[in-house]
Amino acid sequence: MGAVTGASTGTPSGAATADARAERLPKQDRSRATRQRLLEAAVACLAERGWAGSTVSVVAERAGVSRGAAQHHFRTREDLFTAAVEYVAEERSTALRALFPQGASGDRRAVVAALVDLYTGPLFRAALHLWVAASDEEQLRPRVTELEARVGRETHRIAVELLGADESRPGVRETVQGLLDMARGLGLANLLTDDTTRRARVVAQWADLLDTALA
Known part of the structure; x- marks a missing residue:
């Protein structure tokens, strides 16, 4: 950031x-x-x-x-901004790793809060603007779609590792993905208003749900 x-x-x-x-x-x-x-x-x-x-x-x-x-x-505008969002993705992963250099040590609330922070900061805001542009720009759409699929897989993998989730168990993969989808939704809500207070309550509730689901 x-x-x-x-x-x-x-x-x-x-x-x-x-x-x-x-x-x-x-x-x-x-x-x-x-x-x-x-x-x-x-x-x-x-x-x-x-x-x-x-x-x-x-x-x-x-x-x-x-x-x-x-x-x-960067030969074209699309080249520049696709590279910029790839850079954003790398920064997001690096930022998450930097928060837990020795692993999360079972503190799932801290992991949930960190994931939500990734989706409510300026890096996510920049990526979001590119998504909106890609929905209308034929040249941009396949690049951004491919990039976001890769980013999504990497974020999911990091989340699984930090949460200590066992995806061989039924429903665990979907639970982790639900967390990421929720974090993205909070990021969208934060574009319009400061959602800090409500977000803190949601993070606490999700951490409790994860403790139950992943135990």
Whole structure:
């Protein structure tokens, strides 16, 4: 989630500082750093402006690079934003892993809360804008569908591991998937209003249900 915050400092002075740092790096590292800045800027733009307001030019300006440099890394707008959401997915998985580096130690409430947090932050908001765009953009839809299927499998796998769920038992897989679907729904609700208080009660109830279902 720090990626979005970092991308939001796309002021001229920030860009100049970034360019100065980039010049001191070897060419390959400069290219990697530019790509990273573009992805972070794309995520921030999607979260704040939505698909319609997130053009390649807007993202390039925010990242402090030229439009030509942006198109060198990402040939089309669809390429840029598909890569951005893949980056979001990796950040989401990394963030979840970082919360439990030694495993969850049976604290299912903490795992449920962490999963819900993944779906209520700016990274999920950015991904959601791309989903909406993909529903109308024929070129974008198959890329986003494939990506989200992969992200869904990875998130499910991490959830199973952290919850200590035994999916060989009837109903356990569906229970874990229900948790993820619920978390996604809370993320959607959070787009319109601050749902923090109700969300905390839902998290507590789901943790109790999981303790019973997975025991």
